[in-house]
Amino acid sequence: MxxxxxxxxxxxxxGRVDPAGFHHLLRALPASAREAWRLGSEWPLPSSLRTPRKVLFAGVGGSAIGGDVVSTLAGVASEIPVQVVRQYEPPPVDEHTLVIASSFSGNTEETLAAYEASREAMRLALTTGGELARRAERDGVPVFTYTWGGPPRTGLGFGVFATLAILSRLGVFHLPPHEAEATIDALEAYTALWAPEAxxxxxxxxxxxxxxxxxxxxxxxxxxxxxxxxxxxxxxxxxxxxxxxxxxxxxxxxxxxxxxxxxxxxxxxxxxxxxxxxxxxxxxxxxxxxxxxxxxxxxxxxxxxxxxxxxxxxxxxxxxxxxxxxxxxxGVNPYPIPVMDGLKARLSEG
Missing domain, CATH: 3.40.50.10490 (Glucose-6-phosphate isomerase like protein; domain 1)
Structure with missing residues (x-):
């Protein structure tokens, strides 16, 4: 063909291929990034969190890509390393390590395992809810929650900008607000250039x-x-x-x-x-x-x-x-991920 x-x-x-309007989620990236930056900047920092000596960002898939971006920025702008962990077991941690457990659903098994294995570290849960939020609240671990109506991969704005705001406030690196805002403004401008009507x-x-x-x-x-x-x-x-x-x-x-x-x-x-x-x-x-x-x-x-x-x-x-x-x-609907969902179902039975 x-x-x-x-x-x-x-x-x-x-209309034929994307009946659910997946493109609306792509259009919403600038708005979600702006909201995430605001929420992360205003979120009350818990007394249990302080400037770490290293940061581990535990997550997989769409919940990890924000950590990848933050880790990349830290690599060029910070003396404090930020490492993304896409495994069940994190590397050794101590009281000077900050572990950010990121799971969009709150039910990602790899992230939950890494969260449980990091009890000696400072911990922060980044999620919309689910089991991760429940365990964090049980353990007295700070939870940054947000709301997003699309699949995890479309929540990049929250994964990047909420994390950047919080880590900047913790002294991991300094991101001037005007740089974050200029990036979001640019996202708005280019979204208009790349949208279907262009x-x-x-x-x-x-x-x-x-x-x-x-x-x-x-x-x-x-x-x-x-x-x-x-x-x-x-x-x-x-x-x-x-x-x-x-x-x-x-x-x-x-x-x-x-x-x-x-x-x-x-x-x-x-x-x-x-x-x-x-x-x-x-x-x-x-x-x-x-x-x-x-x-x-x-x-x-x-x-x-x-x-x-x-x-x-x-x-x-x-x-x-x-x-x-x-x-x-x-001619494929971009929204559903049936193969990955099928694997999750099989793993849940194992």
């Missing part, structure tokens, strides 16, 4: 370019978190194979496979931005050329943004919109 970019300008396509926009172009191929998304330096987000969004929203990698590491191992020629059905997206290291920008250009010479389709996407935070968040938003348009072209 062929697909044309012009199809994406047809409102009837959204014809022939960049997100539609990318979605169409990925229509008939699996995607390998590569990004340099601090933008690697954005590539990871793209791969997850393409898989969940578009029901399409996608993977991610980072530069310069990709050039020190995986690139060698290009020497045997293109992999059938694979396309590469290379993300770039002025906020990344100049040598990594050179790597983006040269890597793209080597892959093209080997016959691999390559899309180089320069992300907008004036700061690392702004670039990461705009890059994540662009990836979400691109995956949405890919889902429309493939």
């Amino acid at each position: 062929s697909a044309t970019r012009a199809q994406l300008d047809d409102p009837a396509l959204i 014809p022939a926009n960049e997100a539609k172009r990318i979605g169409h370019a990925l229509y008939d191929r699996a995607a390998l998304v590569i990004a340099p330096g601090a933008l690697e978190v954005t590539a990871r987000r793209w791969a997850g969004e393409i898989a969940e929203n578009s029901k399409h194979w996608a993977f991610s990698a980072g530069l310069p590491e990709f050039d020190h191992n995986l690139l060698e496979a290009a020497g045997v020629g293109a992999m059938p059905g694979l396309g590469v997206v290379l993300l770039d931005s002025p906020v990344t290291h100049e040598r990594n920008r050179l790597r983006v250009r040269e890597t793209a050329q080597l892959l093209r010479d080997a016959g691999t389709p390559v899309e180089v996407v320069e992300l907008p943004g004036r700061t690392i935070l702004e670039t990461i968040m705009l890059g994540c938003a662009l990836g979400s919109w691109s995956s949405y348009y890919l889902a429309l072209l493939r």
Whole structure:
């Protein structure tokens, strides 16, 4: 089946493929980010929390990507490390460690296990409710709760901006309010440019370019978190194979496979931005050329943004919109995740 970019300008396509209006959740990212920043800035800090020596962010899936963004920012702007834990067992903790247990539903088994295994640490629950909130209240552990009407992967605004606000207040790093607000303003502006009513926009172009191929998304330096987000969004929203990698590491191992020629059905997206290291920008250009010479389709996407935070968040938003348009072209509803839900059901019986 062929697909044309012009199809994406047809409102009837959204009505057929996206009857629940998943695109409204993508539109709501700026508003949810603004609300999360406000709530995190106003939330009364409990006396049990103080400036930590390290932070562990325990979560998986859509509940972890916010931690990935915060960890990336801490890596370039803080002496206090922030590590994301996507496992049942966290690394060793002590009274100087802050463990943020993040579970959208509050019922994620990996996060609950990590929460229970971190009793020697300062703990904070980040959730909409569920078992995590119940256990935290039982244990006298602070709970930051919020309300969001979509699936976890669409709650990125809360995962990033509530966490940033709280950690900034705890002295993990300093994020000036004007930088957070400028990032949210930029999200509003670019959401209008990438929304369905904007014809022939960049997100539609990318979605169409990925229509008939699996995607390998590569990004340099601090933008690697954005590539990871793209791969997850393409898989969940578009029901399409996608993977991610980072530069310069990709050039020190995986690139060698290009020497045997293109992999059938694979396309590469290379993300770039002025906020990344100049040598990594050179790597983006040269890597793209080597892959093209080997016959691999390559899309180089320069992300907008004036700061690392702004670039990461705009890059994540662009990836979400691109995956949405890919889902429309493939004729798959972006909202449900039946395979993942099926696995959860099987695990609950085991």
